[in-house]
Amino acid sequence: MSSTNLNRDSIQDAFLATKTRLMENRRVRFLLSPGLGLVWTLVFLLIPLTIIVAFSFFRSGDGTTIIYELTFENYLRFIDGTVYQRIIVRSFGIGVLTTLIVLPLGYTLGYFIGRSKSKWTPILLGLVVVQFWVPLVIRTYAWITILGREGVVNNFLMWTGLVAEPLQLLYTTHGMLLGLIVSILPFMVLPVYASVSTIDEEIIQAAKTMGASDIRAFVEVTLPLTWPGVVSGILFTFILSAGAFIAPELLGGSSDRLIAPVIATVFMQDFNWPFAAALSLIYVLLIGLVLYLFTRKADLEEALEGASL
């Protein structure tokens, strides 16, 4: 009698112990689960992208309906007409141009903050970081008040008498580029700053003591050491400018319809989801191609990490 009791107690104890251990384990496993983020990315990005692939082979019917049959219509429309091809080429061209301008400017500022050793350095850095925090829409909208007919620049020029009529600065390619460049600059400045600030000053001094000129010391010592920052900056600058939406729409002219706004128009105003899907896919594949070429020269993960500094 007592022995069975004891038995039952010990079994129950053992059972409870196992249960707690299991529960603890499960909770721990949850805390250590790499899967959660992956599932989120899978469900809300990769599956939707796959559905986009399917949609690009459908056809848009009357109004907002979609005809679910296999067709190459959307791709043929892209191949036959030069309109959309030209838009994509122009977007990538703007991406390259912006990168070529942002690289020297961003490098200069990143280098300046990295090498300036004063009590102002944190504030100089902070002023750049703050740019990340202020919504892009606001930073772009701000240029309207600067470049518009009644804007700061025109009012100033009229006041000095340099021009008799307000200049057309807003709704031009130059206006768009200006807004794009300034808004993207922080993505170049911060990674360059991060790599410049880790360089030991003595290495550069050593090069100079050995007789290297300023330029030579920069090209052979500083530049290679800051290369990871540069690579990170180039990656973000290109992706963000080739896919820009706000700057071309708010500041650009009628010829500045880039791929991102065009896809949005096809999707939301024409309600042609299948064609928007095809355009998206072509665009994503081209970005993917650029990324592939990129990974042959640099480490993608490292470059992406540069932006979270």
Added chain:
Amino acid sequence: MKSEWNWRAIKGMSLLIYLSMLIPLAVIVINSFNPQRIAGFPPESLSLHWYGEFFNNELFIDAVVVSIKVGIASALLCGAIGTVTAMGFVRKQFPIKNALVIVLLTPMLVPPVIIGVAATVFFVEIGWNRSIWWIVVMHTLIALPYAFLIVRSRLFLFNTTLEDAAMTLGADRLTTFREVTFPIISPAILTAMVLAFVISFGEFTATQFWVHRETTTVPIVIYSMARTLITPEVNVLATLVLVVTIVVPLVALVIQQRLSVNRT
């Protein structure tokens, strides 16, 4: 001598870049106090007229409320998911880890327009009605890579002997996490959450596909007003957002510093 001049050129260039980043924002703030309907610059007089109009306009207030709600929800989700995922990636060994990291980072690589289009098609196809939750889950997705990277870089620096010590002293794993790991990485989690809030609060390009009349967010309002030119209240809204997006991270920075001081 030569060095001196190079440095001066760099300084001059940097000053120009700072001016180009800061003057436009300063002009918005100044214009928000300009009582004229068509704001000339510099303003002839200053007043709080448009601030009054702003606070009487439900459209603006509603957008601000939606943006704050979405921002907080996304920040909480990103903090939780980002931490759990980063813990998993740092502490566990599993195959094709490097490729899976890139998968986690894809939201940074896919252009926001595509994210907007793809998610809309997906949600409509599975029959999920458009609501504020669309925006919350998608903003979480967009900010997740940043949250993950921030927490992970903190965990890389983490000295695991501290955890071993706690467990040797009899703490179970959950207690160890709660009492040892979490306090140490909490500043990083806070940073991640603040960044997620800021990203969510400012996201426009993808979000424009997901909003409807009752879930319009602040960037959408500013964009549509900037396109349709324009009621001057947009300067007030932009100024307030400017203040919030600068003050919130700064406050977080101060809290974070406190947390770090208390720990040592």
